Amino acid sequence: MAEKIFERKVGKPVHPGDIVVAPVDWAMGQDGTTPLAIQSFEEMNGKSVFRPDRVVFVIDHNAPSPLESVSRLHDLMRSFAQRFGIRVFEVGEGVCHELMMSRGLVVPGDLVVGADSHTCTYGAIGAFSTGIGSTELAVVMMTGKLWFKVPESLCIRLSGELPPGVFAKDVILHIAALLGADGATYQAIEFHGPVVERLSVEERATLTNMAVEVGAKAGMVPPDEKTIRWVRERTDRPFEVVLPDPDAVYAKILDVDCSGLVPQVAFPHRVDNVRPITEALGIPVREAFVGTCTNGRIPDLEVVARILRGRKVHPEVRLIVAPASKETFLVALERGWVRDIVEAGGVFVPPGCGPCVGTHQGIPGDGWNVISTANRNFRGRMGNREASIYLASPATVAASAIEGKIADPRKYLG
Amino acid sequence: MRAMRLTGRVHKFGDDINTDYIISGKYKFKTLDMQELARHVMEDLDSEFAQKVRPGDFIAAGKNFGCGSSREQAPRALLACGIRGVLAKSFARIFFRNAINCGLFVVECDTDRIENGDEVTVDLERGEVVNLTRGVTLFVPPLPQVMIDILREGGLVNYFKKYGSFEKA
Structure with a gap:
């Protein structure tokens, strides 16, 4: 091709x-x-x-x-x-x-x-x-x-x-x-x-x-x-x-046969350091990020809203959401997803790259674990070399934001 | 015409050194001042790296050097810091192109034969690296002609000022 x-x-x-x-x-x-x-x-x-x-x-x-x-x-x-x-x-x-x-x-x-x-x-x-x-x-x-x-x-x-x-x-x-x-x-x-x-x-x-x-x-x-x-x-x-x-x-x-696949998590500090969710369960997280060119689109915000609807983000977690575009944000607004996410305790930042590249809008603190829908988890990527980044799907990030630790989204999607 | 043969001392790194490690996003978005960026080169791996470099030094690393972001600030900040070339078992493609375009030597060779502090001579004309400290000669696969031509001019800016297109070289 x-x-x-x-x-x-x-x-x-x-x-x-x-x-x-x-x-x-x-x-x-x-x-x-x-x-x-x-x-x-x-x-x-x-x-x-x-x-x-x-x-x-x-x-x-x-x-x-x-x-x-x-x-x-x-x-x-x-x-x-x-x-x-x-x-x-x-x-x-x-x-x-x-x-x-x-x-x-x-x-x-x-x-x-x-x-x-x-x-x-x-x-x-x-x-x-x-x-x-x-x-x-x-x-x-x-x-x-x-x-x-x-x-x-x-x-x-x-x-x-x-x-x-x-x-x-x-x-x-x-x-x-x-x-x-x-x-x-x-x-x-x-x-x-x-x-x-x-x-x-x-x-x-x-x-x-x-x-x-x-x-x-x-x-x-x-x-x-x-x-x-x-x-x-x-x-x-x-x-x-x-x-x-x-x-x-x-x-x-x-x-690749996808039928037996379970949710996956990339562990710090490499994108290819990937393990099944079962090996990540329980790892505490202080920040959860949904967005980026990988996972900030309509289906991504939809599943996050669906999981968060009527639930609360863990008090120790900052959930940051950056829609991939203005249009995505408007769709999320019209369909009530913004309300679902904000009422659960999430915060929206402007459509754009957000905290993914470590410049602003959510630089993690020392020793924090971050679970993110982004594409890179290199040390220091989000602006602090003392933080650790785990990469996962929007559903896994939402489930983890609720529990304050890496969590399996499947129980929220039954 | 730039020399295609350089000698320098090596700083050794491991595999998969990404461009965020070379120069972090938190610095590179703020400025076009490469001297400023040079102070933070490799900072997340070795906070004193920039002070250790003497002009003309090389980096030797494992596989997939320069993976990740397309930031041309990565090779430029290395150059500004005094690094003249990078030797690695393999390179990520965008970094490899950017390095040539900035006039930074990028040399594929078996870096297991090079240790931290070794003195090496890189000769891209002959396609070899000589480890002067250990007395071994390493093979370098040839570069595409267009890359050699760009490197000879010291980078894409000079190349383009001279030729005006890729087809005229």
């Missing part, structure tokens, strides 16, 4: 390992990476932006600004964008990756680069998207092109049926354990099988989002009717779906 997208973009056959220079459909930068891209753009004497309508800046990582120095960097982005006619998603619009998909920008078959490692998320709708650096973003803004090494593909077949209380997040954490943090380096992962077919587009995005946590360049789901409907609800832009050939060659095929 990845090869076929590159072939279409460069107009000739390509093979894994080939170096190609390809035109990109979208380039995205966020507030942690774009200021450096602007600096590089100026250093290269950039005079114009190749296709300003296909460049997007998002202020989400440190938004609203907690510091005057950050406000200056945000203003740098705004003035650059205004000068060249680039669209800016402002403070509170949401997480960059959610906006690129849900606002109908990216369509299946697109080649997308973003100065953020989780750009790989848009493979959920069959785009090839990958993370790049700031100077590369500057070059793409100037020329509309970038060099790529065509990746091999790794096929992951998810068979069986997800048991109740087990979610896409549990599947991808399980895969991280199977592959290890570098198990798919430089490869494009394709997710296949009946489990993937039954997942919503939002849930598929949880899988593709974490492809980078096993080193992959991209994570992709072959588009189906559900994908096409989802995209068509958001944009009229024409697209041509790219599907893997029936006889596609994979570097490796991994079969």
Whole structure:
């Protein structure tokens, strides 16, 4: 699938390992990476932006600004964008990756680069998207092109049926354990099988989002009717779906039977340090976080609200919720989930990256255990090296917030 | 044209050193001042690391160096701190590209043969690392031509100022 997208973009056959220079459909930068891209753009004497309508800046990582120095960097982005006619998603619009998909920008078959490692998320709708650096973003803004090494593909077949209380997040954490943090380096992962077919587009995005946590360049789901409907609800832009050939060659095929899967937890301080929930039960937690480009979407807030409805967050726990976008927040408001969560003792922070990246809005205290729906649990990731981060599904995070210790969500979802 | 051969002293680290460890998000979002960021390089692993580095030193690490976030501040802060290159058994792909684009040497080799404090010479022309302290020569797989060309110019900014596109090199 990845090869076929590159072939279409460069107009000739390509093979894994080939170096190609390809035109990109979208380039995205966020507030942690774009200021450096602007600096590089100026250093290269950039005079114009190749296709300003296909460049997007998002202020989400440190938004609203907690510091005057950050406000200056945000203003740098705004003035650059205004000068060249680039669209800016402002403070509170949401997480960059959610906006690129849900606002109908990216369509299946697109080649997308973003100065953020989780750009790989848009493979959920069959785009090839990958993370790049700031100077590369500057070059793409100037020329509309970038060099790529065509990746091999790794096929992951998810068979069986997800048991109740087990979610896409549990599947991808399980895969991280199977592959290890570098198990798919430089490869494009394709997710296949009946489990993937039954997942919503939002849930598929949880899988593709974490492809980078096993080193992959991209994570992709072959588009189906559900994908096409989802995209068509958001944009009229024409697209041509790219599907893997029936006889596609994979570097490796991994079969995962999901029927026996239980909720999974990634222990500190590695994403691939994953154990079944049974080995995590009872670990005390002081902070619980729901949100991020992995798990801040509508199905995520829905299950959290469902578990918290009529219950209380443990008095020793701070439950912080960051919706992935303004629209997600509004849906949660309309459907009463905000009330469910707030009455239970949770607190909403603005749509955006929230405390995931350690800049603001929920930096844990010394010695705290945090249970989080995010994608990374590196020491210090949330801003304090003396805290420990456990990663799990939104359901597991909600159940743990109630009990003040890591808890099995299945008893709340009977 | 930059030299493709460098000699320096090694600081040894383990596997899966992520970009949050190289430079934490709590610093990198605040400033474009790499000298400021350089003071916090590797802080969560070794709070005195920045003081230990002498200009021209190398880092040697295990597998998957630079995994995690795409922050180009990671290689830039290493350079600002005085580190000229990273030797590792393998690299995460975004870091690898970013490093080349900033002019930081990234060298795949068997780092089990290198210990903390060893003196090494990296020669990317010949594709080898010589551990001067231990008298062993390690093989380095060749880089794609585009990366060699970028590194020769000292990074992507200079490369682009010279060539103006990837196709003209």
